[in-house]
Amino acid sequence: MFNRNGRSPARNRRLTVIAGAAFAATAIALSAPFETPAHAEELAPRPIFDNAFAPFAMSDADKTANGDAALVAAARFADAPVSASTAEVTDVRPVGRGVASYYGAGFAGRPTASGERFNPSVLTAAHRTLPFGTRLKVTNPRNGRSVVVRVNDRGPFSRARVIDLSQEAARQIGLIQQGHGVVQLAALTS
Numbered sequence: 001m002f003n004r005n006g007r008s009p010a011r012n013r014r015l016t017v018i019a020g021a022a023f024a025a026t027a028i029a030l031s032a033p034f035e036t037p038a039h040a041e042e043l044a045p046r047p048i049f050d051n052a053f054a055p056f057a058m059s060d061a062d063k064t065a066n067g068d069a070a071l072v073a074a075a076r077f078a079d080a081p082v083s084a085s086t087a088e089v090t091d092v093r094p095v096g097r098g099v100a101s102y103y104g105a106g107f108a109g110r111p112t113a114s115g116e117r118f119n120p121s122v123l124t125a126a127h128r129t130l131p132f133g134t135r136l137k138v139t140n141p142r143n144g145r146s147v148v149v150r151v152n153d154r155g156p157f158s159r160a161r162v163i164d165l166s167q168e169a170a171r172q173i174g175l176i177q178q179g180h181g182v183v184q185l186a187a188l189t190s
Contacts, residue, residue, distance in 0.1 A: 095136065095185040098162030102170030102179075112153035120167035126153035127163050135188040138165065140173040140181060147172045148188060 104120040112118050114132040125136060130151045139146035149169045156164040163185065165175070175181045 091189040092137065093187045093189065095130070095187050096162060097182065097184045099160055099180055100138065100163045100165055100170070100175060100183040101156065101161055102165045102167050102175060104167035113155075114152045116152055118153070118166075122166055123147060123149045123169045123172075124152045124166045125149040125163050125169065126155035127151045128154060128156075130187070136163075137186045137188055138163065138169065138173060139184045139186075140175065141184060142181065143174050145173045 103118075103126075107118045108120055110118050112124075112126075118124075125138070127134075127136070130136070132152055134151045135148055136151065137146055137148050147165075147169050149165060153164070156162070161180070163183065165173075167176070170176050173183070175183075
């Protein structure tokens with residue numbers, strides 16, 4: 001059986017998949033930064049940067065955990081030390097403003113771009129250009145609530161958004177109900 005354009009339904013599906021893949025590849029290529037990002041050493045001294053990732057070093061046992069990846073991630077992140085509080089911050093550098101969304105339990109246990117496992121209950125975020133380990137103060141101007149997150153992933157892959165937050169970070173600033181919203185970003189250095 002053929003459609004009115006003379007193609008079989010199977011061929012239409014193949015063409016749709018090919019077009020979708022081409023569109024996705026183009027979107028990812030266009031979302032790549034056109035300038036080099038700042039070096040991590042410029043934002044945080046090396047010992048602070050190294051200490052921030054120390055609790056996330058994976059052992060061979062963690063790498064082989066198949067079905068229990070979410071449980072392993074939850075256990076590892078539960079004992080992670082909280083980095084310097086906002087009281088110890090000596091410099092706040094505005095990064096920008098834009099739309100934020102969040103990703104949650106569907107991604108739990110999956111590896112992030114930094115290599116650590118994603119945990120939706122930890123205050124983390126995905127940003128296109130900021131170095132891993134950068135601490136950002138994310139403020140929702142609609143309600144004045146803010147949260148400090150750590151960049152550990154790349155994204156978002158939509159040009160309309162500037163940051164993807166973990167589910168817990170989005171909950172703390174009131175973005176869960178609407179799914180996305182305008183936020184203000186500021187990089188914290190100590």
